[in-house]
Amino acid sequence: MSMMKLAFHNFKTSFKSYLSLIISLSFAILIFYNFQNILSSGVLTSLGESNTRNIEIIIQVITFVLGCFILFFVWYSTNVFLTKRKKEIGIYIFMGLSNQKIGKLYIIETTMIGLVALGLGIGFGVLTTQLFQMIMMAISDISVELVFSFSLQAVLYATVVYAVIYFIFILKGYINIVRSSVLDMVSANKQNEYVKTKFWILFFKSILGIIITGIGYYLAIKEGGIEVMSNVLSAVVFVVAGVYLLFGGLIPLICQQLADHKNFLYRKERNLWLNNIIFRIKKNYRTYAIVSILMLCSVTALATGFAMKNRYEGIVHFRNTYTxxxxxxxxxxxxxxxxxxxxxxxxxxxxxxxxxxxxxxxxxxxxxxxxxxxxxxxxxxxxxxxxxxxxxxxxxxxxxxxxxxxxxxxxxxxxxxxxxxxxxxxxxxxxxxxxxxxxxxxxxxxxxxxxxxxxxxxxxxxxxxxxxxxxxxxxxxxxxxxxxxxxxxxxxxxxxxLDPNSNEIEWIKVLYSLCVFMFMVFVLASGSILFMKLYNDAYDEKERYQILYKIGISKKTLKKAIINELRFTYLAPLFVMSISSYFSVHSLAKLMQTELLSINIISVLFIYLFIYICYRLSVSIYQKNVGIK
Incomplete structure (x- = not known):
């Protein structure tokens, strides 16, 4: 079998595993392309030179953020992909393939995944150009003439940005494979993001995480003078670092302490899933932290959009007080x-x-x-x-x-x-x-x-x-x-x-619609990362569940264990995000001088609903993959 045929075979067999990743990347590329298409289509020129210039600057900033997000997402997905494939790659070495040939196989296979995501993103982006503009202008409440426009420049720009990012991490994976030993590859799936479990380390990280997160929360809501903006920027850094330490220290520490209490552990078959949760956190705490931060970004993005909309309406009312x-x-x-x-x-x-x-x-x-x-x-x-x-x-x-x-x-x-x-x-x-x-x-x-x-x-x-x-x-x-x-x-x-028909600040309304799209991108990405991670973890757990079933544990009990395990996996990031979002939105409300509590609650509830759908799908697929459906 040729390298191309083998890579295509692997691509087909693993396609379901990476479907959520492909959808998320495609959606991000779709948004990225449509933003660029708006810049080159001339649809904004009717809003005036000042509005067009401001909107173009905002879209360029948003596309930069999207580019950074795509970079992170490709980095994460290629790491997961490489880790999952390394054991299989190690077997290829026993079959006589060199590291260089296996690296080429990896390049071909990951390129196929990347091309599918790019093709879907650009393809649906072109097909939905007018719909995207219509939704964006409807959300912004701006009247402009909408026409279908295809911009080759936007296609090339989106393709080049994505291709450069994707190639960097493919090359990184290739170098990783070439430099890896057979033992590293065979045991790679057992070494994923492992962290030591000594009590004093977890305790230290827990205390440090609580302190750092608390400082971030305090800086976010602290009132002050001109230093408020620097406080907010510092709060972002502290909260991100604090969330990372909480998932790496406090949450596994609590779980381990619960597992040490036998009266708790051996009731309701908790021993079937609690210890596995501890191991899963040890493996995946960075993933949970990233997901929690992405959710927090989504809530903040939506709150920013609504704050901008409220301020726009206030400014219009302000300026029209007198004629x-x-x-x-x-x-x-x-x-x-x-x-x-x-x-x-x-x-x-x-x-x-x-x-x-x-x-x-x-x-x-x-x-x-x-x-x-x-x-x-x-x-x-x-x-x-x-x-x-x-x-x-x-x-x-x-x-x-x-x-x-x-x-x-x-x-x-x-x-x-x-x-x-x-x-x-x-x-x-x-x-x-x-x-x-x-x-x-x-x-x-x-x-x-x-x-x-x-x-x-x-x-x-x-x-x-x-x-x-x-x-x-x-x-x-x-x-x-x-x-x-x-x-x-x-x-x-x-x-x-004061001309009542003046539209010199219409650009603020466009910012609102852009924030709504960013909210959707971040929410979809956070759900996809968890879904993809659990989908892959199911294959690692298949042998364990099969053994438990063979020694006499019923499928009903094992299904309950999976439900409890996955419920915790989804709820932990949601819980941290819910608390953190209050402080981030409260800080934003202070800066924007508008009430955002209702938006905070609504956005969090929407995320809970979306994550619940991902959770239900994960439970069904997880049970099927471990063979107890």
């Missing part, structure tokens, strides 16, 4: 401007406020700006009443202020009590920050501070007083005619018009 804002150095012109606007359209509400503008030379602040604005507490309170806005603030003390800011996409300061500002040599303490759009557009351009009425009067001589008149149209269909009328009327120092 027109007029600046004039003279007071008492509110009714005059109102009469001009009402020639074209009725007004839903209007308000006015005196804005004290200060130069930067009298203000020392965390965020330096060219101009600063001072607002009077009572005037803002009156404006809020006229415009129908909330005003949930108590009277301010002489050395206190409230920062009136724009609605940021993300905030890097979560504890406002740490912020102070010096005005004309006097230090003021920030007691709150609000993004309620009292001054609409001007909150995006000025650093505004609301102070007590007495302090406002003291600061008046330091700056220039401008009067801001705000109007909201009842019928936005008359926006253009009302705008023209105001411009022709003149008699103002500045005019700001």
């Amino acid at each position: 027109f804002q007029i600046l004039n150095s003279h007071p008492g012109l509110k009714e005059e401007y109102k009469e001009v606007i009402e020639k074209e359209s009725s007004i839903a509400y209007s308000s006015e406020i005196a804005l004290l503008q200060l130069d930067s030379d009298v203000v020392e602040s965390v965020y330096q700006n060219q101009y600063y604005g001072i607002l009077s507490y009572s005037q803002v309170q009156r404006l809020a009443k006229d415009s129908g806005l909330e005003f949930p603030f108590e009277e301010l003390k002489e050395d206190e202020y409230i920062s009136v800011s724009q609605l940021h996409l993300m905030s890097f300061i979560t504890d406002n009590t740490l912020v102070t500002t010096t005005i004309n040599g006097k230090e003021y303490k920030e007691v709150a920050e609000t993004s309620i759009p009292y001054l609409g557009y001007f909150q995006e351009k000025l650093d505004l501070y609301m102070v007590s009425d007495s302090q406002y009067q003291e600061l008046l001589p330091l700056g220039t007083l401008m009067h801001c008149y705000n109007y909201k149209l009842s019928d936005m269909n008359h926006f253009e005619t009302a705008q023209d009328t105001l411009k022709n009327y003149g008699n103002y120092d500045g005019l700001v018009t």
